[in-house]
Amino acid sequence: MKFTIGVIVSNSFGVLNRVTAVYSKRGCNIDSLSVGETENQEYSRITILSEADDYLIKQIFKQLEKLHDVREAFLFDDKNSFSREHVFIKLSVNSKSKSKIIVKVNDFGGKIIDFGNDFVSFEISNTHDKISEIINKFKKHEILEVSRSGLTAISYGTENMLRVED
Structure with a gap:
């Protein structure tokens, strides 16, 4: 688990x-x-x-x-906290695939951060599992580069906070 x-x-x-x-x-x-x-x-x-x-x-x-x-x-755990991971993905594109990829990035809540005639770079924040799923969905395109941030998490409410207190 x-x-x-x-x-x-x-x-x-x-x-x-x-x-x-x-x-x-x-x-x-x-x-x-x-x-x-x-x-x-x-x-x-x-x-x-x-x-x-x-x-x-x-x-x-x-x-x-x-x-x-x-x-x-x-x-x-899922009941006491929420978590997110950030990913940058760079894909190889051509004139036919570029617009479809941009639509797909937007559908996943991503943001285009750089593009050229033959590539597009974007960022997405989501759960660890969802980021893995998104990367897998883009594997049918040529992935040039992937950089994942690592998971961050924080508790709901104020009762179970991880904080520095003197």
């Missing part, structure tokens, strides 16, 4: 390595990872998407909470 964990950590060297080591030591691959500084420059927020059974998820979560650099950890 897919799961997403958000972690507030000290913003210092080696922390990301220690966090990802928790996953690798348990043979758990990371499907998506995003890291960014929080409102307090001393801390970073890490969001990790992975896949495991319930037992392994609990083990990973417990181990993350034990790390010295981890200030707080939170297990996101």
Whole structure:
């Protein structure tokens, strides 16, 4: 089962390595990872998407909470949070396919960011699974380049927030 964990950590060297080591030591691959500084420059927020059974998820979560650099950890789910991923896609086009591709990009809620006679580049934000689906739909065209941001997530409401508090 897919799961997403958000972690507030000290913003210092080696922390990301220690966090990802928790996953690798348990043979758990990371499907998506995003890291960014929080409102307090001393801390970073890490969001990790992975896949495991319930037992392994609990083990990973417990181990993350034990790390010295981890200030707080939170297990996101569809009921308590929402998530998004951003993707840039560059496709090869010709005069026949260009207008159809532009229509398809708009249908997916995307935005054209660059184009030329033989290519079009666009961006789309959506869920991780939907981004994967969109990339697959464009595979019938020649994909020149894909750059995914990594999943970010935030809780609904104000009760289960991951935040830095002194």
